[in-house]
Amino acid sequence: MIKKILIANRGEIAVRIARACNEMGIKSAAIYTDADRYSLHVTKADENYNIGPDSVAGYLNVSRIVDLAVSTGCDALHPGYGFLSENPALAEQCALRGIKFIGPDAKVIRQMGDKIKAREAMIAAKIPVVPGTEGNLESLEDAKAFAKKIGYPVMLKATNGGGGRGIRLCKDESELGYNFDRVRSEVSKAFGSADIFMEKAIVNPRHIEVQILADSRGNIIHLYERDCSIQRRHQKLIEIAPSPQLTQKQREYIGDLAVRAAKAVGYQNAGTVEFLMSDDDQFYFMEMNTRLQVEHPVSETITGIDIVQEQIRIAAGKKLSVKQQDIHTRGIAIEFRINAEDPRNDFLPSFGRISRYFAAGGPGVRTDGAIYTGYHIPPYYDSMCVKLIVWALSWPELIARSKRALKDIEVHGVKTTIPYHMQILNSKEFAGAHFDTSFVESHPELTEYSIKQNKGEIAAAVGAAIAAHLQL
Ligand code: ADP
Ligand code: ADP
Ligand code: MG
DSSP, X not given: OOOXXXXXXXXXXXXXXXXXXXXXXXXXXXXXXXXXXXOHHHHHSSEEEEOOSOTTGGGGOXXXXXXXXXXXXXXXXXXOSSTTTTOHHHHHHHHHTTOEESSSOHHHHHHHHSHHHHXXXXXXXXXXXXXXXXXXXXXXXXXXXXXXXXXXXXXXEETXXXXXXXXXXEOSHHHHHHHHHHXXXXXXXXHSOOOEEEEEXXXXXXXXXXXXXXXXXXXXXXXXXXEEEEEETTEEEEEEESOTTOOHHHHHHHHHHHHHHHHHTTOOEXXXXXXXXXXXXXXXXXXXXXXXXXXXXXXXXXXXXXXHHHHHHHHTTOOOSSOGGGOOOOSEEEEEEEESEEGGGTTEXXXXXXXXXXXXXXXXXXEEEOOOTTOEEOTTSOSEEEEEEEEESSHHHHHHHHHHHHHHOEEESSOOSHHHHHHHHHSXXXXXXXXXXXXXXXXXXXXXXXOOOOHHHHHHHHHHHHHXXXXX
């Protein structure tokens, strides 16, 4: 069995992985940049190693991180999400140096990381894909001709993209002309390759994805689906498992489809197959994420399966601990991404000191976070600072409990998306379980709200004003 894992990540996901190691009796080693000296993941792991002053580049340095894993006696490495998690070079380096990479092999990461190759593999496996180009777009003329063929609206997308970036809707030929070079330059800056392709834009779709687990002995299972339709700028804000918008029949269909997709590429470890569901209830493969996902806790909550622990067992060569027929879901779970951003100011990142943090608790509530009272959120990283996960037996109970939990959690000192999530819960459409990926954009009024300040905050503000006055 694996004895010590290097966690090649930071923040809440590094804390999450350290917790899994702890429960399994496996030692964990954290890495941290100078900017992350006081980050929670540093103290939650058994060992920690400084990787220097480069706030972002430090977590992206493959050879340095693998060297560190070797020299500190780790026998496995978990990449988390973001950073190097979908970088085939890391998986390759680990394999060369005798470190078990907790994820699929480099070949599959490379294949699925290229959305054109992923689509080809799915077409070959007879999985329905969003209609789109067979290869990359060579020129604007090429793009215009193809758009004419499939019909507007169309989507321009980064072939090597991720994190919702490099995706642009074009409603007509003039928008396509306007966007073409812009997307190419944006994409080449973000992903180091200017490759883009085109898909038919599915109008007001729902984003439905399936969590799968595959071991090295050919066993593949799914943990049902997540509905991630509540997004802003193609980035998820809220995720729900199972989707309140699917019938049992659709649920089974999509689960089988995801398992077939994973089988077709010889997948191993945890992965997610993402689909778009059109308004006439057709499902189309969109992409596969070859890593642990931000929203994995909602699937854990309804199935009772610890996905990170399964990942570690799979990497150690063990059999999946459950069979498909042993997986039963109970109730419904929702995750709110609490970002240090100001929804009333175009979701501008809000970094700085957390003057007070109180984690929500009570029945059916889980908080996965990396903040504490006194912590300074550094400006270099993702603005997501806590994930609030709520579970209940039914959708109406889930809404009520979520409101309670969002009132319960307290994050002071920075602006957060907490009040915005409350606005969403109060909307009739959401409560009625009818929403698609256009929800956020079509409800700009939800960003208009006032915040009741609590007594502590008011007292602190009054104190600061008096002090400033005395200094004058
Ligand atoms: P999930 O697909 O797990 O919901 P996200 O799409 O929100 O996750 O991505 C998780 C994290 O990884 C985010 O911090 C996101 O910005 C980052 N990320 C994902 N894919 C890429 C990529 N290809 N390049 C850079 N960052 C990425
Ligand atoms: P990423 O790798 O950045 O996660 P995805 O291909 O998963 O990119 O797309 C992210 C989001 O963009 C989807 O969840 C969906 O909301 C939107 N999207 C992507 N492709 C399409 C499409 N063809 N039609 C409609 N919406 C799309
Ligand atoms: Mg995606």
